Amino acid sequence: MALWGGRFTGTVDPLMDAFNASIHFDKRMYEADIRGSQAYAKALVKREIITEQEGTMLITGLEKVLEEWRNNTFEIKPADEDIHTANERRLGEHVGSVAGKLHTGRSRNDQVATDLRIWTREETRKLLGYLKHHWLLSYAWSLQADAFRLSQIIDRLNVLPLGSGALAGNPFNIDREFVAKELGFNGVIQNSLYGVSDRDFVAEVLFWASVTMVHISRLSEDLIIYSSGEFGFVTLADAYSTGSSLMPQKKNPDSCELLRGKSGRVFGQLSGFLMTYKGLPSTYNKDFQEDKEPLFDAVDTLAGSLQITAGVISTLKIHPEKMRQNLSIDMLATDLAEYLVRKGVPFRETHHIAGAAVRIAEERNTTMSNLSLSDFKQLHTAFEEDVSAVWDFEKSIENRSSLGGTSRVTVVAQIKKLKSWLLE
Numbered sequence: 001m002a003l004w005g006g007r008f009t010g011t012v013d014p015l016m017d018a019f020n021a022s023i024h025f026d027k028r029m030y031e032a033d034i035r036g037s038q039a040y041a042k043a044l045v046k047r048e049i050i051t052e053q054e055g056t057m058l059i060t061g062l063e064k065v066l067e068e069w070r071n072n073t074f075e076i077k078p079a080d081e082d083i084h085t086a087n088e089r090r091l092g093e094h095v096g097s098v099a100g101k102l103h104t105g106r107s108r109n110d111q112v113a114t115d116l117r118i119w120t121r122e123e124t125r126k127l128l129g130y131l132k133h134h135w136l137l138s139y140a141w142s143l144q145a146d147a148f149r150l151s152q153i154i155d156r157l158n159v160l161p162l163g164s165g166a167l168a169g170n171p172f173n174i175d176r177e178f179v180a181k182e183l184g185f186n187g188v189i190q191n192s193l194y195g196v197s198d199r200d201f202v203a204e205v206l207f208w209a210s211v212t213m214v215h216i217s218r219l220s221e222d223l224i225i226y227s228s229g230e231f232g233f234v235t236l237a238d239a240y241s242t243g244s245s246l247m248p249q250k251k252n253p254d255s256c257e258l259l260r261g262k263s264g265r266v267f268g269q270l271s272g273f274l275m276t277y278k279g280l281p282s283t284y285n286k287d288f289q290e291d292k293e294p295l296f297d298a299v300d301t302l303a304g305s306l307q308i309t310a311g312v313i314s315t316l317k318i319h320p321e322k323m324r325q326n327l328s329i330d331m332l333a334t335d336l337a338e339y340l341v342r343k344g345v346p347f348r349e350t351h352h353i354a355g356a357a358v359r360i361a362e363e364r365n366t367t368m369s370n371l372s373l374s375d376f377k378q379l380h381t382a383f384e385e386d387v388s389a390v391w392d393f394e395k396s397i398e399n400r401s402s403l404g405g406t407s408r409v410t411v412v413a414q415i416k417k418l419k420s421w422l423l424e
């Protein structure tokens, strides 16, 4: 019989039973559920709702159930509706009727809200670790922002709902601060209605996952283009490529295409969950059971994507000579404009003049570096012999030496900053 069977006389449609059940996915939270119950048992002892001895029975019994989950011997029974009912049913089989005292003053509403916060906190902490892997410099800053964002989300979600009851709070004066400490929460949710009805943290983690996947998809897109035959700037390691069943010469950047594709899946989970969340009346609604699969799927997808991305980057072959071959003198048109700026000509004018130089070179089917000094002097009298020094790509890069620019010194400074953060 279901835990809530008392007031029911009719039987539930077996289809409804299956429809209602969440055990097949919420069993992932088995450890969070057991830790939450153990802390709650201690809190019941503290208020003398149960004896010290009963508390010990519950806590050690729950530890046994945890062991069964861990070594894969927990047997799910057809009547196990969700992880909460399954654990309590099994606890009863270990310790007998005292198991029935555990749920005193508690509801699955505050229980599930607590479990999901614990699970999310633990799993997203792992993701934080994956984020701190190797990165290309510009993407590194995006991913560092993702790491900061996730840390803030973890801080925000790490407050305790347990003790909110079904919606109206706990009638046994449970010491919620104590329970929070036991379970590693930073604080206690201050309002019981809010405690069982808040799922902002699910939305926040899904949003974080989405933005992180935006970054990964953009990096992937760069790598797909740069690894194509036409560019050849990088080569993906065999470990992260696949062949074509039709074209023998092909080496496909499937890792990157999949990473790009997975981003769509994660955005779908975010928008899907927001549709479920929107317009719900206050407190717990069974709709919330639909929060878990999107969250679990997004967390799994991010765990996989972050690790694959790190693998792709750390094994990537870079071909600087190919990149150099693709440089063309017209790319230095801005530098030509800046040359004139240094001679005192307003930038608005120099931009036009450099544009004209590009056009003349194009018309003559040559490069700007082949134009004569008199050609330049006709465009502006400020041009002098030293204009020839503009046609130097290294110098162009070194010129951009203010904070954040491309010069060697500023790039090394960025790497230093990121590295010291990674080592924190």
Ligand code: ARG
Binding pocket: 022, 026, 082, 108, 109, 112, 284, 286, 288, 289
């Ligand atoms: N399996 C449920 C969930 O995931 C547990 C809460 C049940 N509460 C209720 N009022 N039916 O949300």
